[in-house]
Amino acid sequence: MEIEAKFSGRVKKTQCPACGTGLDGATSFESERAPLEGDYSVCAYCAAICRFGEHGQLVAATMRELLALQDADLELFAYVMKMHTTARLMVREREKAAKAAISC
Numbered sequence: 001m002e003i004e005a006k007f008s009g010r011v012k013k014t015q016c017p018a019c020g021t022g023l024d025g026a027t028s029f030e031s032e033r034a035p036l037e038g039d040y041s042v043c044a045y046c047a048a049i050c051r052f053g054e055h056g057q058l059v060a061a062t063m064r065e066l067l068a069l070q071d072a073d074l075e076l077f078a079y080v081m082k083m084h085t086t087a088r089l090m091v092r093e094r095e096k097a098a099k100a101a102i103s104c
């Protein structure tokens, strides 16, 4: 089943705090607007769960924040975890493809 993005566009250039990849785009399947401070984001390159900071920079989400989100908004928490799982699967597929290319 194909899910359609509600928002896809450019954001202020930032780096993933986990893998260091430069990022300047965002896609949302949940919201029609560009991300704002405090919004959650999942890195498409390493699957790290982050939040947008005061100046549009990404900061790693803490376990405490995620547990608080689970208490405050279970639907959003489930959505963030779904996106994290999807990104992890994409990372795993890229790693498999890279290993296959090396062994050829």
Ligand SMILES: [Zn+2]
Pocket (backbone or CB within 6 Å): 016, 017, 018, 019, 020, 021, 043, 044, 045, 046, 047, 048
């Ligand atoms: Zn990353």
